[in-house]
Amino acid sequence: MIKLENLFCGYGKKTVLKGLNLEVRTGGFAALIGPNGSGKTTLVRTMSGLLTPQKGKVIFDGKDVNKMPHKELAKKIAVMTQAQTLTAPFCVEEFVLLGRIPYWGRFQVVEDKKDIELVERVLSRTGISHLRQRPLKELSGGERQLANLARALAQEPDLLLLDEPTAHLDIGHQVQIMDLVRDLNDKGLTIVAVLHDLNLASLYCQKLILLSDGKIQKVGSATDVLEQEVINKVYGTSITIRQDPVTSLPFVFPVH
Numbered sequence: 001m002i003k004l005e006n007l008f009c010g011y012g013k014k015t016v017l018k019g020l021n022l023e024v025r026t027g028g029f030a031a032l033i034g035p036n037g038s039g040k041t042t043l044v045r046t047m048s049g050l051l052t053p054q055k056g057k058v059i060f061d062g063k064d065v066n067k068m069p070h071k072e073l074a075k076k077i078a079v080m081t082q083a084q085t086l087t088a089p090f091c092v093e094e095f096v097l098l099g100r101i102p103y104w105g106r107f108q109v110v111e112d113k114k115d116i117e118l119v120e121r122v123l124s125r126t127g128i129s130h131l132r133q134r135p136l137k138e139l140s141g142g143e144r145q146l147a148n149l150a151r152a153l154a155q156e157p158d159l160l161l162l163d164e165p166t167a168h169l170d171i172g173h174q175v176q177i178m179d180l181v182r183d184l185n186d187k188g189l190t191i192v193a194v195l196h197d198l199n200l201a202s203l204y205c206q207k208l209i210l211l212s213d214g215k216i217q218k219v220g221s222a223t224d225v226l227e228q229e230v231i232n233k234v235y236g237t238s239i240t241i242r243q244d245p246v247t248s249l250p251f252v253f254p255v256h
Helices: 040-047 070-076 092-103 113-125 141-154 171-186 198-204 228-235
Strands: 002-011 014-024 029-033 055-060 077-080 159-163 190-194 207-212 215-220 239-243 250-254
Touching: 002 040, 014 040, 014 215, 029 040, 029 171, 029 198, 040 159, 040 190, 070 077, 070 092, 077 141, 092 113, 092 141, 113 141, 141 171, 159 171, 171 190, 171 198, 198 250, 207 228, 215 228, 228 239
Parallel strands: 029 190, 029 207, 077 159, 159 190
Antiparallel strands: 002 014, 002 055, 207 215, 239 250
């Protein structure tokens, strides 16, 4: 379980997150939604321990994230960033192996048998075994994001934080990524994802967390959060919401 207690956080003297209180239970799948600049990425960085709160705490499994040793934290929490950030001069297999660094001993500089076996599993699990020797720079956006996910899974985390996992991807790769993430969640992995697509959030996530101006505006199921008046106000736009005839979940349509 990850819990925010009166969390304030930002950059320098600028406060982005303002008094957040939130709980995501073990095995949950939550989406962080909200307009650009609402604090979603800052929240992911704070939950992962990359940013130190100005005030308040992030508690994971009963421990203050900012007081946990870095190696222990990296074994518990993995972060998957956007695909276009992958510019390192590695092939896919080498990149995925980086996820094993938290488990290496003080003087270990090469992978062991367990590392190799685990990387084999996550490459297979994400469907990119055939890309193992391909340089990252030669991958498509969707392939890069799958490699990104494989590296995160190589950490064997209890909590997976996703920062816009479907950004800049075509619909086929969006569905592939989200189906895979949901399957991981079904197997017990706790997931918090930043999603811009409200319909993907509605379709895949158990809980939606609506942020605006660094504050939580609403938390609940897609049916609870995706209300026309609330979304129009927070996003400053005009949308209509209908019930999906297949899933019965709310579906958002722009109004022209």
